[in-house]
Amino acid sequence: MTRWQLAHGRHLDLGAKSLLMGILNVTPDSFSDGGEFDRPERAPQQARRMIGEGAAIIDVGGESTRPGAGAVSAREEQSRILPVIEALSSDGGCLVSVDTYRAETARLAVAAGAHIVNDVHGLQREPDIAQVAAETGAGLVIMHTGRGREKLADVIADQFLFLNRSLEIARGAGIPDDRIVLDPGFAFAKDGEENLELLARFGELRALGFPLLVGTSRKRLAHHLVGDGDEGRDVGTAATSVILRLKGASIFRVHNIAVNRDALAFADAVRERETGE
Numbered sequence: 376m377t378r379w380q381l382a383h384g385r386h387l388d389l390g391a392k393s394l395l396m397g398i399l400n401v402t403p404d405s406f407s408d409g410g411e412f413d414r415p416e417r418a419p420q421q422a423r424r425m426i427g428e429g430a431a432i433i434d435v436g437g438e439s440t441r442p443g444a445g446a447v448s449a450r451e452e453q454s455r456i457l458p459v460i461e462a463l464s465s466d467g468g469c470l471v472s473v474d475t476y477r478a479e480t481a482r483l484a485v486a487a488g489a490h491i492v493n494d495v496h497g498l499q500r501e502p503d504i505a506q507v508a509a510e511t512g513a514g515l516v517i518m519h520t521g522r523g524r525e526k527l528a529d530v531i532a533d534q535f536l537f538l539n540r541s542l543e544i545a546r547g548a549g550i551p552d553d554r555i556v557l558d559p560g561f562a563f564a565k566d567g568e569e570n571l572e573l574l575a576r577f578g579e580l581r582a583l584g585f586p587l588l589v590g591t592s593r594k595r596l597a598h599h600l601v602g603d604g605d606e607g608r609d610v611g612t613a614a615t616s617v618i619l620r621l622k623g624a625s626i627f628r629v630h631n632i633a634v635n636r637d638a639l640a641f642a643d644a645v646r647e648r649e650t651g652e
Contacts, residue, residue: 464488521564
């Protein structure tokens with residue numbers, strides 16, 4: 376078991392049971408739920424529903440990361456997410472993650488009550504975000520991406536190349552290892568074959584020595600074999616969640632909490648029999 380240290384004196388114990396991170400996009404254009412929860416009253420309601428179904432963390436994002444999405448200004452991103460984070464933090468028990476690559480957005484989000492910074496650019500777009508995490512004591516999710524650069528041909532070699540660069544930035548800022556979780560970034564500038572290869576070889580990432588978070592929810596990897604529509608995509612997501620749990624993932628960033636919760640209960644039971652953990 377590993378204890379993940381978070382901002383505001385909080386922590387999460389990782390390893391014994393799967394943990395679910397509920398996706399809450401307060402955007403008009405996210406690929407799955409854009410426009411559904413971008414009203415001030417609807418986002419907290421959705422967050423509380425996900426918590427009631429078993430989410431340990433709510434990940435709040437204000438800028439779509441889907442391919443081809445239009446950029447938004449830092450001010451617009453902050454105006455979308457900060458009221459939601461403040462509302463959730465006022466509830467007391469909710470752990471909140473902010474999905475951003477911007478250093479100032481991260482700083483304001485932690486001040487508003489967020490416990491975790493989730494950077495889909497792995498600290499490599501705005502490296503100052505690492506200093507924010509260090510100064511605020513936030514938990515940090517460092518995600519791999521292939522966007523905007525030339526990748527190595529081998530998917531695992533490229534994971535190690537990118538993530539080790541990110542870890543150098545984190546350590547240079549003084550972030551302790553017990554605040555870091557890594558995410559291999561399924562579907563972020565990865566085609567179908569690369570995603571399947573990453574799924575098959577996921578266990579090799581354990582050599583990095585950090586807890587692993589995965590986000591396959593409703594992406595092409597999760598539904599191209601089982602059909603389109605939310606139901607098919609959620610079934611595909613749950614299947615990948617089980618596979619990745621048995622290969623060592625600890626945290627699952629998903630849209631549908633209940634389906635993944637039930638599927639992962641079986642994976643946890645099998646893993647306990649196999650490992651004794």
